[in-house]
Amino acid sequence: MTEANWEQRSASVARTRAIGQRLGAAARPGDILLLIGELGAGKTALTQGLARGLDIGEVVNSPTFTLLKEHRSGRVPLYHFDLYRIERASELIDLGFGEYFGGDGVAVVEWADRVANEIFGSDWLQATITTPNNHGRIIHWRAQGQRAEEWLTATREPL
Ligand SMILES: Nc1ncnc2c1ncn2[C@@H]1O[C@H](COP(=O)(O)OP(=O)(O)OP(=O)(O)O)[C@@H](O)[C@H]1O
Numbered sequence: 001m002t003e004a005n006w007e008q009r010s011a012s013v014a015r016t017r018a019i020g021q022r023l024g025a026a027a028r029p030g031d032i033l034l035l036i037g038e039l040g041a042g043k044t045a046l047t048q049g050l051a052r053g054l055d056i057g058e059v060v061n062s063p064t065f066t067l068l069k070e071h072r073s074g075r076v077p078l079y080h081f082d083l084y085r086i087e088r089a090s091e092l093i094d095l096g097f098g099e100y101f102g103g104d105g106v107a108v109v110e111w112a113d114r115v116a117n118e119i120f121g122s123d124w125l126q127a128t129i130t131t132p133n134n135h136g137r138i139i140h141w142r143a144q145g146q147r148a149e150e151w152l153t154a155t156r157e158p159l
């Protein structure tokens, strides 16, 4: 099992979207991105960029009231979860969970820390976003598994 850690800063919402766009451009079916961070950290902003990187034209918002929004207008389906209101991990299983993770699309999960990471299998990329000040964000990447590590490496900008 491989694991990689890396931290980067984002000074603006535009920058966070640009980082997401690189992720989307490098994404492949079956990829899983787990997003952690408080309200307003920028989880949706990162997802909006990722959607653009997948050539999804429509608006992407937090699916707070629905647990899942599917976007199928891009090169690969995007399954956008928001677990803010989830009470039990079994709600995900009831939703037909297995179809959405590691399948034909890219799964992005806001508030992924509401459930145990193991539910997402053994290969996923995790971004924890912290907010040291109004506009600054620190994104801490953790790639668990070989594909996630490749995805992160492909996304990372040359130094
Ligand atoms: N560097 C930055 N990166 C991302 N967002 C930023 C940054 N600086 C300021 N912002 C602002 O922070 C907010 C991030 O909102 P966003 O909806 O993406 O957060 P979220 O983590 O999805 O929150 P929620 O948990 O409510 O879904 C936006 O209003 C955005 O303009």
Ligand SMILES: [Mg+2]
Residues within 6 Å of the ligand: 043, 044, 045, 061, 062, 110
């Ligand atoms: Mg959100």
